[in-house]
Amino acid sequence: MNPRSPFLASLAAAFVLAAPSSAAADVGVEEVSRFGGAPGQEVRVIVGCGACTHPERTPPSFPISLVPVDQVPLPYRCGPNALCSPRVRAAPRRAPFTYLGKANLSEEDPRHAGRSYLLEFAIPRLPAGKYTYAIYCDSCLDGKGGTLIANPTARPPWRLRIRRLVGAAQSSARQTARA
Numbered sequence: 503m504n505p506r507s508p509f510l511a512s513l514a515a516a517f518v519l520a521a522p523s524s525a526a527a528d529v530g531v532e533e534v535s536r537f538g539g540a541p542g543q544e545v546r547v548i549v550g551c552g553a554c555t556h557p558e559r560t561p562p563s564f565p566i567s568l569v570p571v572d573q574v575p576l577p578y579r580c581g582p583n584a585l586c587s588p589r590v591r592a593a594p595r596r597a598p599f600t601y602l603g604k605a606n607l608s609e610e611d612p613r614h615a616g617r618s619y620l621l622e623f624a625i626p627r628l629p630a631g632k633y634t635y636a637i638y639c640d641s642c643l644d645g646k647g648g649t650l651i652a653n654p655t656a657r658p659p660w661r662l663r664i665r666r667l668v669g670a671a672q673s674s675a676r677q678t679a680r681a
Contacts, residue, residue, distance in 0.1 A: 528553040529642065529651050531635050531659045532618070538663035541627040543661070549605045549637060552616040561641045563604035564619050565593030569637065571632040571656040573598040587649035593638035594650065600626050605637075630666040632656060 526553060535546035547566065554560040569575075580586035596602040605619035634656040640648035653660035 528616075529637055529639050531537070531637070531653075532660045534662070537658050537661060538665060539625050540665045540667050541625050543560070543625050545623055545624060545625060547605060547621045547623075547635065548608070549619040549621070550616060551619065554617040555643075559641060560617055561608070561639070564636040565604050566602045566621055567594050567599040567636045567638070568602060568628070569594075569599050569624070569631040569652065571634050571661070574634055574636070574652045574654045574656070575650055576654050587639075587642070587651050589643060589647055590638065590650045591647045592637060599636060600628060600633075602626070602635075611617045625664060628664050630664055633662045633664060636659050651680050 504665065531547060533548040536543070539545070549564055551560075551564070558574070575588040577585040577587055587671060602623045603621055605621035608618045608620040634653055636650055636652040638648055639651055642649045642651070647678040
């Protein structure tokens with residue numbers, strides 16, 4: 503084995519993680535109300551879609567899930583100088599993903615040339631750790647299914663750090679869960 507092979511493999515992996523896919527450049531998390539919190543706390547996420555300018559091709563919503571940072575599906579090479587988002591059949595709803603809901607087209611003025619989508623949710627009861635948003639885009643792919651747009655580097659605003667419940671908050675959450 504060539505002694506430089508591990509170095510080149512590491513360099514290639516770093517490139518893949520750092521380079522955005524073409525879909526990620528068009529659809530992505532633009533703003534969040536918080537970068538972390540405990541289960542039950544409210545979060546507001548604004549998704550921007552730069553390619554959503556044609557009325558007939560503007561989706562009404564984008565389903566969004568959370569996934570642990572270390573389990574984010576990575577983009578794949580789809581051309582000599584291109585990376586593409588993973589293709590999936592539907593919005594992910596099974597482990598390691600946690601489905602949050604749909605970011606719906608917002609009437610608020612967008613901060614860019616495209617459209618804005620809004621999702622408000624309560625942080626789900628998940629193990630403490632770093633998570634990133636995964637956006638399902640069925641209009642980003644011709645045919646059945648769609649693409650899964652996620653940020654493998656999990657930097658703000660894509661990141662959500664979930665803290666564990668402590669003390670009275672933990673007891674209150676247990677009582678709420680039983681009700």
